[in-house]
Amino acid sequence: MMGNPRETILNLALVLLLAAIPLVATGMGEPFYVTLATRMAILALAAVGLNFLLGLGGLVSFGHAAFFGIGGYVAGIAATHAFNAEPLLFGLPGTNQMIVIWLAAVLLCGLAALAIGVISLRTSGVYFIMITLAFAQMIYYFAISWPAYGGEDGLSIYVRNGFPGVNTLNGLHFFYLCFGLLLAALAVFSVLRNSRFGAALEASRQNQQRLAAVGIAPFRVKLVAFAISGMITGLAGALFADLNRFVSPSMLSWHMSGELIVLIILGGTGRLFGPVAGAMVYVLFEFYLGGVTERWQFFLGLILLGVVLFARGGVVGLIAGKARHG
Amino acid sequence: MAEPILDIRNLNKSFGALKATDNVSLDLRPGEIHALIGPNGAGKSTLIHQIAGSLRPGSGTIRFLGRDIGALGVPERTRLGxxxxxxxxxxxxxxxxxxxxxxxxxxxxxxxxxxxxxxxxxxxxxxxxxxxxxxxxxxxxxxxxxxxxxxxxxxxxxxxxxxxxxSKAFLLDEPMAGMGPEGSKALTTFLDGLRAEAPILLVEHDMDAVFALADRISVLVYGRVIATGTVEEIRHNPDVRQAYLGEEG
Known part of the structure; x- marks a missing residue:
């Protein structure tokens, strides 16, 4: 929101830093760091989606891997059919065009989120966490047992999908494509948060009884938020599959859902750039600590414990102070 | 007499063996402040919950602006006014x-x-x-x-x-609760003017405020309305004195 200059400066710094990493890396002839930065951008995008639901709406979905994975499989399946020149559905061909894939992923994830949301949003608290987990696990096991698209082994994308005017095979170009989508998602997040819908959603987190008492039914607000959230995370999934040129059931697993929650807590729950800060810190840990020890997640756990105990606002909260709500 | 804005007829609500609302009928007419008083545990909050829609009555009807609102949820009732x-x-x-x-x-x-x-x-x-x-x-x-x-x-x-x-009717659940004497006085003056805008069903423990404001008072004891009337009628009602006011002197 307006009026926190420190947060604005931090946000700008994060944007510039993330944008600069691949440039510097390319200059130094270290293409691996470009991939690392792309991973940061895509995970951040996925977490922006979850942050909308969890940060603004206070709804802890432990099943967002469902949307991340569905997005990934849309990219994988479409590319496979295009590569083999086999029709996909109702005689429609596959495609290797990212724009089409993104639209399909967003649409499908929106529908899936509506279906999952209609049922899970009737519960709250721990039950909501468990039922969203259950739905994601259903889709996970479905993917494992579906041999047509690789089952447990996953599905390879032989050539990264294309985007008009961009050479997506070039890591730097692909990074800026993902980075651009991340910025767009952040803009959407910010506009939505400041809108009337955002006010209703934030009020549903703070006090549902109050929201109902002014005449706004909390269920509809939360359902729409759930759909928007799933759509953003699904888009990130499609990009993630294209980054790795591979999609497997692990994108749908509960570890992934947990990772997204961890990102948000690390970065700052409900803060615009929380997911970005969280994803950058997380991927750095994963890489550097992962290089030192296989048990890097133990140390991540310690850090997470520290954040939860001593820095509830995550990285953004630590640097920029408490959130203001106008 | 003008058509009531809010009309509650034969409302019942039980929790197990406890009759929290026992055949309650009361109405709220245009321009009036109708105070609902009663000792703690008399079922005032239960009644308010049923009127606002956060609790389903066991039986009985609630009409608001001539419309049966018994099946509506909280947001819908708010939107009606x-x-x-x-x-x-x-x-x-x-x-x-x-x-x-x-x-x-x-x-x-x-x-x-x-x-x-x-x-x-x-x-x-x-x-x-x-x-x-x-x-x-x-x-x-x-x-x-x-x-x-x-x-x-x-x-x-x-x-x-x-x-x-x-709002076309106000449902005020102990608006004075926890307010200092200054605040209560200011709020009393404010509510006095507010009734012209929309009638008020006022649940309140502050008897000074109730007697200063109410056009009518209903007394709720053990879920039942034992009396409804003007301030004077309620003051002199022997049942009320015994059940409620008497205890406070």
Whole structure:
């Protein structure tokens, strides 16, 4: 929101830093760091989606891997059919065009989120966490047992999908494509948060009884938020599959859902750039600590414990102070 | 006599063997303050919950503006014009007083599914919200978060929200609770004027306020209305004296 200059400066710094990493890396002839930065951008995008639901709406979905994975499989399946020149559905061909894939992923994830949301949003608290987990696990096991698209082994994308005017095979170009989508998602997040819908959603987190008492039914607000959230995370999934040129059931697993929650807590729950800060810190840990020890997640756990105990606002909260709500 | 705004007939609600609401009938007429009093545990809150829609009655009818609202939920009843305040303030704590009222304004306009325009720059939300805050004397505290408001100020904010909703009847659940004598006095004056705008069903323990304000009083004891009448009638009703007022001297 307006009026926190420190947060604005931090946000700008994060944007510039993330944008600069691949440039510097390319200059130094270290293409691996470009991939690392792309991973940061895509995970951040996925977490922006979850942050909308969890940060603004206070709804802890432990099943967002469902949307991340569905997005990934849309990219994988479409590319496979295009590569083999086999029709996909109702005689429609596959495609290797990212724009089409993104639209399909967003649409499908929106529908899936509506279906999952209609049922899970009737519960709250721990039950909501468990039922969203259950739905994601259903889709996970479905993917494992579906041999047509690789089952447990996953599905390879032989050539990264294309985007008009961009050479997506070039890591730097692909990074800026993902980075651009991340910025767009952040803009959407910010506009939505400041809108009337955002006010209703934030009020549903703070006090549902109050929201109902002014005449706004909390269920509809939360359902729409759930759909928007799933759509953003699904888009990130499609990009993630294209980054790795591979999609497997692990994108749908509960570890992934947990990772997204961890990102948000690390970065700052409900803060615009929380997911970005969280994803950058997380991927750095994963890489550097992962290089030192296989048990890097133990140390991540310690850090997470520290954040939860001593820095509830995550990285953004630590640097920029408490959130203001106008 | 004018058609009642709110008309409750033969309402019953039991929790197990306990009859919390026992064949209650009462109405609220245009321009009046109808006070609902009774000792603790008499079932006042249960009754308010049923009127507001957060609790389903066991049997009986609730008509509001001539319409049976028994099957409607809380949001629908609010949109019809039933504005309530809570016994224990229920607000969005992170939001400023202004934003709390702005939420009511947008709800009244039915525009919560607009996704683009920023609320803080939206005069069609801010102006009515500020006006409501001004009416309850909270304009200077508009930008303080609800969590940081004093207890009494939160009570005022609850009323500002009900005002901003453009309510056609007010359901005020102990608006004076926990307020100092100054605050109670100011609120009494305010409510006195408010009845011309919309009638008030007032649940209140502050007997000075009740006797100063009420056009009619209903006395609830063990879930039953044992008497309804003017202040004078209630003061001299032997049953009421015995059941309720007598205990307080």
């Amino acid at each position: 039933l504005g309530r305040t809570f016994q224990i303030s229920s607000l969005a704590p992170d939001y400023s007083a202004l934003r709390n009222v702005m939420l009511a304004v947008q709800a009244r306009q039915g525009t919560s599914f607009r996704f683009v325009k920023a609320v803080m720059r939206d005069r069609s939300l801010r102006d009515p919200a500020l006006e409501a805050l001004e009416r309850v004397g909270l304009a200077e505290r508009a930008h303080v978060s609800a969590a940081e408001l004093s207890h009494g100020e939160r009570r005022q904010l609850e009323i500002a929200i009900a005002l901003a909703l453009g």
